[in-house]
């Protein structure tokens with residue numbers, strides 16, 4: 001299949017418009033089942049080492065479980081506030097949407113029970129494959145005008161316990177997902193001057209034949 005320039009531009013538009021969404025932007029609107037399926041279908045199209053497809057997703061609607069996860073976030077964020085004590089901005093940042101989002105999603109890595117082609121030297125490539133699936137999900141959700149947020153201020157061990165996840169699995173990510181009232185044009189942390197967007201020249205270097 002050959003794509004057109006317009007297809008490439010549409011993909012770039014989606015890539016540039018993807019945002020991390022926090023609780024203050026989610027709205028109370030259910031995601032249609034076909035849309036949800038399309039988003040997870042995108043995730044399931046991700047590349048994976050040895051074609052192992054080691055991802056699994058748990059959709060969490062249960063409000064009791066969410067309350068428990070939120071309590072864990074609060075505990076960890078209290079510690080983070082101490083680390084960023086010099087930054088007056090940090091305490092005002094909204095860094096999750098656990099209770100507000102239509103869905104919470106635990107993304108798991110299923111540890112292999114046999115040797116995986118390509119994973120024999122670098123053991124973490126299975127986990128990297130799961131991150132590829134997360135990115136696919138994040139982008140397809142955006143294509144459907146649905147926001148996703150990655151909540152990493154959580155102790156995986158605690159979340160696994162709350163959700164009753166066995167030791168066969170590693171928690172890779174805890175996501176929130178739902179319709180939003182707006183997508184910011186730029187990353188919020190860029191707007192707030194927390195970090196500056198890197199230029200391409202800063203992130204690409206070359207090694208040429210004449211280099212020593």
Ligand SMILES: Cc1cc2nc3c(=O)[nH]c(=O)nc-3n(C[C@H](O)[C@H](O)[C@H](O)COP(=O)(O)O)c2cc1C
Nearest residue numbers: 018019020022094095096150151152153187188189
């Ligand atoms: C691995 C990972 C973990 C993240 N964890 C958090 C988090 O705990 N809380 C949060 O508000 N944003 C989190 N983010 C979102 C980033 O802050 C966000 O991607 C970045 O500021 C760029 O903004 P954008 O995604 O809207 O372009 C995380 C993003 C990634 C990729």
